[in-house]
Amino acid sequence: MSLNEAFKALSDPTRRQILTLLKEDELTAGEIASHFDMQKPSVSHHLKILKHASLIDDERRGQHIYYSLNTTVFHELMSWYFTFTTKEEK
Amino acid sequence: MSLNEAFKALSDPTRRQILTLLKEDELTAGEIASHFDMQKPSVSHHLKILKHASLIDDERRGQHIYYSLNTTVFHELMSWYFTFTTKEEK
């Protein structure tokens, strides 16, 4: 595992918007692509990066591939941020 | 404001390490640079990006410029992540 991949994946606005879409419910690659003014291969590229960072999962059902959030890494990221928001007593 | 700058700033490992150093205490640009195997102008470049993202503050005192954490944006980022870690009831 490497949070580094997650941080890099989250640096792109399109990818963060994809994650926001998936917060509501799982979606197929095509449904995700329809939300963007961008060709499908570009969206597919973003999905690949999100998957590589373990921020999403995919599952094929027939002709469709469904994408859904994987919240594990989000929790790890939250922990990382948390250490910055708490004052250290010294 | 734009969290986008913060997300981009955080995508680089060197910059995250700088933030980690500043978690302990404020440091001068030179002290920060001494922690890295990298020329000072490169570190200065990273500091500029972190500052632009409002993740750090700077303050000159004589010949030195002290850098310190600005936790405001960290809190905003935490809020963003939080919405992904809570299940929606529907």
Place this chain on the structure above:
DNA sequence: TAGATATTTAGATAAGTGTCTAACTATCTA
């Protein structure tokens, strides 16, 4: 004011990234 120290700015370069079109793979259905 001259020299030393601290730091940034400028400009160059190599590597990385996001997007596109074209082509390919996988699945379904008539």
Place this chain on the structure above:
DNA sequence: TAGATAGTTAGACACTTATCTAAATATCTA
């Protein structure tokens, strides 16, 4: 099995980014 639909992979290209060296700016002190 042929055609349609869903999605990815491959390769090219423009733009961005991280790093470097050299030069500039700012401050202190003798």
